[in-house]
Amino acid sequence: MSSITELATERVKQLTPYLSARRIGGKGHNFLNANEAPKSATFLMKSITLNRYPECQPPEVIEAYADYSGVAEENILVSRGSDESIGLLVRTFCEPGRDAILISTPTYGMYSISADTAGVKTVDVPPADDFQPDVEAIRNTVENNPEKIKVIFICSPNNPTGNVVDDDKLVQILDFTRGRCLVVVDEAYIEFCPEKSKVKLMKDYDHLVITRTLSKAFALAGIRCGFTLADQEVIKLMLKVIDPYPIADPVAQIAVQALSTHGIAIMKERVAELIERRDRFVEEVRKLDYVQEVFYENANYILIRFRDGEGLFKACADKGIILRDFHTKTRLQNCVRVTIGSEEEMNEVLSVFHSIKQ
Known part of the structure; x- marks a missing residue:
């Protein structure tokens, strides 16, 4: 070595x-x-402001995504893709060596990678035969796991299987995790089935977090721009952890154009x-x-x-x-x-x- x-x-x-x-x-x-x-589509960029550091949370991007998503501006955080959001949530809410996240494989691999990098354990609860969450197994794990489960990640549509989490099962999980941990629903592909979004549940559950991205349906994987939709207190805590300048000015310019009516x-x-x-x-x-x-x-x-x-x-x-x-x-x-x-x-x-x- x-x-x-x-x-x-x-x-x-x-x-x-x-x-x-x-x-x-x-x-x-x-x-x-x-x-x-x-x-991708064609975008125009101005270079006149490139000599200045960008805003940590460019207001025009936040406003544009609020209009698109129907979520209030104070409930939105923009980051370098939803991957950064995943890492921020782990680092913000999990103590290294003490806490854990919960996933159900097969699912997106970055949840466990983000936890590993932060020194946080990953607990894997296998899904049911139809790849829906095993609600009772998750409940038992949350209540009895030696490490405290602080974040549950649910990918919906799930990568790679493509299934969407049932509303009833998600509500059951949200009910018994209230006050215990965050439940994060990763909606990277939700534009392909927008009627199945879980944003509607945010008003009733302040521990429900939704992650989104411009990489897939918006065809902007190259600019690395993602969003967290969450209770204002969750957003405030994440802002303590995020880097000072996560969104480059050219990225912000393109994101605003992508989120315009056109x-x-x-x-x-x-x-x-x-x-x-x-x-x-x-x-x-x-x-x-x-x-x-x-x-x-x-x-x-x-x-x-x-x-x-x-x-x-x-x-x-x-x-x-x-x-x-x-x-x-x-x-x-x-x-x-x-x-x-x-x-x-x-x-x-x-x-x-x-x-x-x-």
């Missing part, structure tokens, strides 16, 4: 970094592994196109005799269980099509996630699928 490595904390030495689509990489031309939109109209048109393309793709995939299961259709991706998922993933990679392989994840043997890309990209995927024999 090098002398530099010896200087690092023991916690960091033991960490395994989150393997994002970019870190995994792959040689290809058709990248459908990161749930990105196939293309920008939202473009987003909704994009979402409608992607949903139509996703549904056509699923219809064709279901015809393949080696497809064993197609998971929930609520986002801009679809998780598919194949007879031989690893073989299919490799066959696509050999043709320059990079998908996301989940065969090593709990309950997802032979599963591959496919991002819904452009018409040409999806036709190429189907062409390769039809050429595979399993």
Whole structure:
């Protein structure tokens, strides 16, 4: 071990970094592994203010997202993607070495990575057979776990399975966690099923937190802009922890344009196109005799269980099509996630699928 490595904390030495689509990489031309939109809109930027530090919470961005989401400005925090929001919530509400977060895998990997980085334990309570939260198991864990559960993360639509948490189950969890911990619902993909948002429950539960992003439906993964919707006291506490200048001025400028009436109209048109393309793709995939299961259709991706998922993933990679392989994840043997890309990209995927024999 090098002398530099010896200087690092023991916690960091033991960490395994989150393997994002970019870190995994792959040689290809058709990248459908990161749930990105196939293309973005065009934006204009002014450079006249680039000599100045930006606002910590640019008021024009907060105002624009308040208008879009229907949530009051004082209940919104903007951050570098919803990933930063996840990390802030862990650091704000969990004591290292004493507290824990609760997740239900399979789910988004950054929850546990954020906890690991902060020295906070992750408690994993497996979901029910339909991938809904196991309410009684969560209740038992919250009430009896040696480490105090301070934050529960629920991804809805869930990445990678695509299911949305039932209102009744979420309300049950919110009822027995009141005064005990935060319940965070990650709505990164909610624009693909907006009627299933849980924002409506915020008025009755001050410990319900919603995280959002411009990366997916708004096609702005490259600018790293996300939002936390929460009780004003939660926002005030997070503002104590967030860095002084999290949102670069060009990011703020683009976000305001994306959240304008015109920008939202473009987003909704994009979402409608992607949903139509996703549904056509699923219809064709279901015809393949080696497809064993197609998971929930609520986002801009679809998780598919194949007879031989690893073989299919490799066959696509050999043709320059990079998908996301989940065969090593709990309950997802032979599963591959496919991002819904452009018409040409999806036709190429189907062409390769039809050429595979399993």
